[in-house]
Amino acid sequence: MSLFEHADFDQHEQVSFFHDKESGLKAIIAVHNTKLGASLGGCRMWPYASSQEALTDVLRLSSGMTYKAALAGLPQGGGKAVIIGNPRSDKTQQLMYAMGKAVDTFKGQYVIAEDSGISVQDLQFMATQSHHVAGTSAKFAYDGSPADGNPAPSTAYGVFMGLKAAVEHATGSDLNGKTVAIQGVGHVGLRLARHLKNAGANLIVADIFAEGLEIAKNELGATVVDPNDIHAVDADVFAPCAMGGAINNASLSQIKAKIIAGAANNQLATPEMDVLLKQRGITYVPDYLINAGGIIDIFHQRNDSTAEKMRAQLEQIGQTVKLILGRAQAEDLPTGQVANQIAEEKFRA
CATH class of the missing domain: 3.40.50.10860 (Leucine Dehydrogenase, chain A, domain 1)
Known part of the structure; x- marks a missing residue:
């Protein structure tokens, strides 16, 4: 190897x-x-x-x-x-x-x-074997609910703020009436679905496990499709929230959504996908930008902070999304390239 x-x-x-x-x-x-x-x-x-x-x-x-920590402004x-x-x-x-x-x-x-x-x-x-473990407990949650150390609620909320900002940038309107296709309704994807439903969005979901699908269908009125088809459905937004590589040579030509914004890491199978998405007129929100809520949560739990401060930084994700999408549009560059440049200026200086 x-x-x-x-x-x-x-x-x-x-x-x-x-x-x-x-x-x-x-x-x-x-x-x-x-x-x-x-x-x-x-x-x-x-x-x-x-x-x-x-x-x-x-x-x-x-x-x-x-890159995620640098764009989120965290000292780590x-x-x-x-x-x-x-x-x-x-x-x-x-x-x-x-x-x-x-x-x-x-x-x-x-x-x-x-x-x-x-x-x-x-x-x-x-x-029990190391002091260098985060997320074993939590002092607070961003929304005042009971906290157990799981950062998924903060990750989902940050993704929601970023997705909402991307829709506002690309369409000039809010999420009401928009259709979002969510690939993966696990710990983060299902929480994201709830935020989107509350904002008036229509949901199409897919997963390889049944638990989240049943909740999304029965509680949120989501339409369930085969995991092999979720990327190709008619939707305003495609939200990859499962494993990486959802945007690849096979799926790219089939994607109908004009916005890609989701919680998954490594959504692009190769860096070149960033350029190809731009050429197809698809607004891509870099994954490490939009899914930074988890490490923001952990940072605030491990330091002298409050739920209010954490929530403010989670909501800042939406502002950073608008900043990067705006700069990419103004400079006629792929969004990932712009996000990389900003992050690298911080950790390679």
């Missing part, structure tokens, strides 16, 4: 592979950049087809966290972790202990948090 020649290796500071025979842990932790501060990023557990696929994911996700760097395995069948308490020990080897230069396949309880198990 080649690392330094890997297409997604981007001057990463450290990439470590971990294997624990007793628990069965197979994991990779990548620290991309700590120029602005210690790296923070979630842990994803997924049944990757190969270790090469897992490496690609962790390299892309960790670099995305650096980017890192990420992946565990190879099915979170519904392979996860054990011993596995989480082993992962906590792996995190501790970074001595605080990487702080782990929640991502797909990992729960607050999993993080609590990791925290």
Whole structure:
């Protein structure tokens, strides 16, 4: 397995592979950049087809966290972790202990948090082996509701603010009567669906699991379609909220929506998709900009802050979306390129 020649290796500071025979842990932790501060990023557990696929994911996700923190104005760097395995069948308490020990080897230069396949309880198990675990509990929630450490509510609210801003920029109107196609109605996607429904939007949803679909259909009146078709439905907005790579050579020509704004990381299969979306007249909101709510939440929980301050920074995501979309339009550039430039000015200065 080649690392330094890997297409997604981007001057990463450290990439470590971990294997624990007793628990069965197979994991990779990548620290991309700590120029602005210690790296923070979630842990994803997924049944990757190969270790090469897992490496690609962790390299892309960790670099995305650096850009995400920089655009959000947070004094921290980017890192990420992946565990190879099915979170519904392979996860054990011993596995989480082993992962906590792996995190501790970074001595605080990487702080782990929640991502797909990992729960607050999993993080609590990791925290018995390392002090460098975030999201095990919370002091407050942005909306005053009970908080348990899960940053998904803040992520969903930030995505909603960014999506709403994108619709206002592209159409000059609000979400009322607009149709949003949501790919993935898990912890974040379902919460986003509720925000959109309350704003008057019509919903089309898809997922590989039934739980979220039933709620979206029965509670929110969403139309359910096959996961293979969600990107191609007639909608004003396509919101990828599942795994990465939703915008690729196969899906690009089938997308009818004129706005792409969702919670998923690494939505573009390749960087070139940014240019191709612009050529097709599709307004793309860079994923690491719009889905920064989770790390904003964690930052405020770990520092002397309040629910009001956190909510204000979450809502700032919408203003940053308008800034970047406006600048991209004025300079006739792809939105991702503009967002990258602004972020890099901060962490590569």
